[in-house]
Structures are given as structure tokens and as C-alpha cells.
Amino acid sequence: xxxxxxxxxxxxxxxxxxxxxxxxxxxxxxxxxxxxxxxxxxxxxxxxxxxxxxxxxxxxxxxxxxxxxxxxxxxxxxxxxxxxxxxxxxxxxxxxxxxxxxxxxxxxxxxxxxxxxxxxxxxxxxxxxxxxxxxxxxxxxxxxxxxxxxxxxxxxxxxxxxxxxxxxxxxxxxxxxxxxxxxxxxxxxxxxxxxxxxxxxxxxxxxxxxxxxxxxxxxxxxxxxxxxxxxxxxxxxxxxxxxxxxxxxxxxxxxxxxxxxxxxxxxxxxxxxxxxxxxxxxxxxxxxxxxxxxxxxxxxxxxxxxxxxxxxxxxxxxxxxxxxxxxxxxxxx
Ligand code: ADP
Ligand code: MG
Numbered sequence: 001x002x003x004x005x006x007x008x009x010x011x012x013x014x015x016x017x018x019x020x021x022x023x024x025x026x027x028x029x030x031x032x033x034x035x036x037x038x039x040x041x042x043x044x045x046x047x048x049x050x051x052x053x054x055x056x057x058x059x060x061x062x063x064x065x066x067x068x069x070x071x072x073x074x075x076x077x078x079x080x081x082x083x084x085x086x087x088x089x090x091x092x093x094x095x096x097x098x099x100x101x102x103x104x105x106x107x108x109x110x111x112x113x114x115x116x117x118x119x120x121x122x123x124x125x126x127x128x129x130x131x132x133x134x135x136x137x138x139x140x141x142x143x144x145x146x147x148x149x150x151x152x153x154x155x156x157x158x159x160x161x162x163x164x165x166x167x168x169x170x171x172x173x174x175x176x177x178x179x180x181x182x183x184x185x186x187x188x189x190x191x192x193x194x195x196x197x198x199x200x201x202x203x204x205x206x207x208x209x210x211x212x213x214x215x216x217x218x219x220x221x222x223x224x225x226x227x228x229x230x231x232x233x234x235x236x237x238x239x240x241x242x243x244x245x246x247x248x249x250x251x252x253x254x255x256x257x258x259x260x261x262x263x264x265x266x267x268x269x270x271x272x273x274x275x276x277x278x279x280x281x282x283x284x285x286x287x288x289x290x291x292x293x294x295x296x297x298x299x300x301x302x303x304x305x306x307x308x309x310x311x312x313x314x315x316x317x318x319x320x321x322x323x324x325x326x327x328x329x330x331x332x333x
Contacts, residue, residue, distance in 0.1 A: 022206050024191075025049035029057040031064040032172050033123060034196025041205065045187025052186045059182055060175055060195075066091060067171040069114055069164070070123070079156060080114060080164040086155040094174050094277065095147075095156065098167070101281040102144035104301065108293075109285035110256040112143035114164030121243050122168075122252045129245040138163075139259040168252075173234055173280025176200040180276070197240075199233040200276060214325075216268050216309035223309060224327040228272065234279035236287040237268035253287045264290030265310045272321060273304035282306075291316050 024039035027050075038056055040049045047055075068074045079085045087095075098111045116138050119130040143163035149156045158164065167174075172195050180200055183191055190203035192210060201210045209227040216223035218239040226233075238251035238261065255262040264287065271283040282304050286294040291308045298304065298318055305320040317325055 025053070027053035027057065029053075029060060031057075031060040032068075032175065032196065034172070036060060036196065037194045038191065039193070040183075040188055040191045042190035042203065043186070043188045047186055052183065052188065055186065056179060056182060059179065063171070063175045063178060067167050067174070069118075069166050069168075076165050076167060079158065082158060082161055084155055084157045086153060089154055090178075092149075092154045092156065094170075095165075096149060097277060098170050098281065099144050099147060099149075101170075101278065101285070102142075105282070105285040105289070105297070107142045107144070107256050108288040109169060109281045110142065110144055111165055111167060111170060112141075112147070112158075112163045113254050113256060113259075114166035115162070116254055116256075116259045117166050117168065117252070118164070120250060120252070120254075122241060124243075127243055127245070135259040140257045142256070169236075169284035170277055170281050172196060172198045173232065173276035173278070176232055176276035176280075197235050198276070198280060201228060201230050203230060209324075214270050214307055216315075222328050223315070224307070224325055226270075226272070226307070226321065227324045227326075231272055231274060232276040232279040233270060233272050234276075234283040235268060235270045236283040238262070238266075238287070239268075253284060255288050262288040264288060265292075265312065266290055266294075266308055267311050268309045269294070270307045271304050272306070278304060 022041055024041045027038045029036045038053055040052065043049060043052065065071055066075045069076050069080065071077060075087055075091055102110050116135065119135060121127045141163065146159040147156060148159055176193060176195055176198060179193060180202065183202060188202055190205065193200045199212060209229055212226045212228055212233060213222040214224050214226055215221060236253055238253055242249045242251040251261045253262050266287045269283055269286045271279045271286065273279045286306060289297065291310055294306060294308065305318040307325060308316040310316065
């Protein structure tokens with residue numbers, strides 16, 4: 001019997017292995033504006049699964065408080081105020097890694113779109129249509145080049161007030177990286193975490209691979225399944241989060257070159273790799289780049305695998321996972 005675990009609104013659902021059913025300890029929590037499900041299948045050590053999940057939930061809440069642009073007391077808000085900000089080493093190096101990923105993707109992933117996403121109003125209740133001319137002024141600036149890092153004092157500063165940080169495309173991936181360290185240290189040897197559609201797996205499911213269901217459109221139905229070991233999986237699509245002005249929907253993935261929602265041939269992209277931050281950042285970057293540029297990127301930097309569902313109904317799969325992916329259509333035949 002297969003067991004289906006899904007977070008509300010998730011783009012990727014997780015199905016556990018198929019032989020004997022093994023009931024996990026499951027904890028639901030909420031952070032990063034999304035539902036989170038932690039499922040622990042096996043652990044050893046001195047802590048109960050309940051205690052481990054209490055710690056995990058507090059850790060996620062704390063990371064959300066640190067990384068949110070919408071919380072005035074957050075580290076990111078402090079940096080966005082323009083102050084020279086001294087920060088914890090882990091956050092400092094995470095931000096440096098983000099800037100490396102901005103550079104690697106030539107700005108398709110850009111953590112300095114804060115002003116732009118604020119103007120669009122994603123996630124806000126009271127919406128005000130942005131000034132399109134002003135948005136165009138913000139386009140193509142690659143402001144990640146204008147962050148000043150000081151490795152000696154672990155402090156940083158934005159060089160001008162014309163931009164601000166937004167970690168919306170990276171924070172969940174980083175949180176999964178941190179959670180992995182915490183869970184493994186706490187003795188967890190088999191677990192899955194679904195953070196609003198971003199998935200992390202630890203160990204194996206009963207000695208077998210995990211089966212992850214990949215969705216391709218707003219119906220959230222299964223387009224195919226992926227058989228994976230210990231890994232991270234992130235999905236970006238243009239249909240789950242959007243704002244609407246004058247009857248037109250504007251989704252939340254911005255093309256930094258235009259400051260408008262990205263208009264590539266990607267409908268939904270799922271990225272699989274051994275690091276949460278990289279999976280999250282690349283899923284956003286690949287959505288912006290489109291399928292051809294993504295293919296060329298992975299040829300040059302083979303750091304991840306991906307499945308792209310294009311707007312014209314094609315499925316593009318990187319060679320590293322071609323044998324692990326089974327299309328739902330093929331399975332039905
Ligand atoms: P989700 O948050 O639904 O998992 P993503 O990981 O793709 O989706 O992140 C999208 C969020 O990241 C947006 O809501 C916005 O805050 C921010 N963002 C939008 N476009 C970009 C971009 N090109 N680069 C970096 N961050 C972006
Ligand atoms: Mg992302």
C-alpha cells in the first residue's frame with residue numbers, strides 16, 4: 001500500500017516506498033508562510049521523536065524570524081535598513097553563497113529584488129497596483145554586485161538604498177539544510193520533510209528509495225514519480241502564488257532583467273540536488289532562464305538534475321535522473 005503525504009498547496013508530494021507500510025511519527029507546523037510536515041521513520045539516541053520535532057519546529061520558527069523581509073526585527077530587515085550589519089557566521093556565509101549563485105546564474109536568481117517584489121505586493125492583503133514605469137527603472141541592475149561583505153568582522157552593507165534583499169527563493173532551501181544538520185545530530189536516520197513543496201529526505205525508506213510525486217500544473221495532480229535516495233527537491237511554478245491587477249494575474253517569479261513576472265517556456269520546474277539552498281535557488285533561476293538556457297547551464301555546471309514541464313506540454317528531464325523518473329502517462333499504459 002502506498003502512503004501519500006501532502007502539504008497544502010505543495011507542488012511536489014511525497015509518497016513513501018511501496019513494500020511494507022511503516023507509520024512515521026508526523027508533526028505539522030507552519031513557518032515561511034507555508035505548511036510544513038516532518039515525518040520521522042527511524043531514529044536512535046536519547047530523544048523522543050516528539051522532543052526532536054519540538055526542537056525542529058522552534059528552529060524553523062527562529063529561522064523564519066531571522067530571514068523574513070516582512071518582520072521588522074529580522075536580520076534581513078536590519079540589513080535592508082541600510083545599516084552596516086554584523087551577523088551570525090551561518091547567515092553571513094549563506095548570504096555569500098546566495099551571491100555566488102546569483103553570479104553563477106548570471107542574475108536569473110537574484111536576492112536583491114526586495115524593492116521589486118514589495119512593489120508587486122506578493123503575499124500582501126492590501127494590494128496597490130505598482131507603477132510600471134518605476135518597475136522598469138529597477139530592471140536589469142544586478143544589485144547583488146552591490147553588497148559589501150567584510151569577512152573580518154562578518155558584517156555586510158548594501159551599497160545604496162535603491163535595492164533591498166528578498167530571500168523568498170532561498171530561505172526554505174537553507175532552512176532544510178539547517179534542519180538536516182539538526183535532525184541527523186538528534187539521531188534521526190530516516191525521515192522526510194515537506195516544506196511547502198520543497199522536499200528533503202534523510203536516509204532511506206525501509207531500505208528502499210523514496211518515491212516523490214511531481215506535479216506539473218495547478219491541478220496538483222501527479223505528472224510523474226521520481227525515485228530518490230537522500231536528497232533535496234525544490235519546485236518553482238507560476239501558478240501557486242500571484243497577485244491580480246485589473247483582471248490580469250501576475251505570478252511571483254520575477255525576471256530580474258524586466259522586473260516583471262518571468263515569461264519563459266517553463267510552466268513548472270523541479271530541481272534535485274544534494275543541497276537545499278542550491279535546489280531552491282536553481283529552481284527559481286531555471287524558471288526565469290527557460291528550458292534551453294537551463295540545459296546549457298547544466299551542461300556547463302553539472303550541479304543538479306531537473307524536470308521541466310514546458311508551456312507547450314513537453315517534459316524535459318536531465319540525463320542524471322532520466323532512469324529514475326516515471327511519467328504518470330507511461331505508468332497508466
Ligand atoms: P516558492 O517561494 O513558491 O517556493 P520560489 O522558490 O521560486 O518559489 O521563490 C519565489 C520568491 O522568491 C518570490 O515570492 C520572491 O519573493 C522571490 N523571487 C522572485 N523572483 C526571484 C528571482 N528571479 N530571484 C530570486 N528571488 C526571486
Ligand atoms: Mg526557489
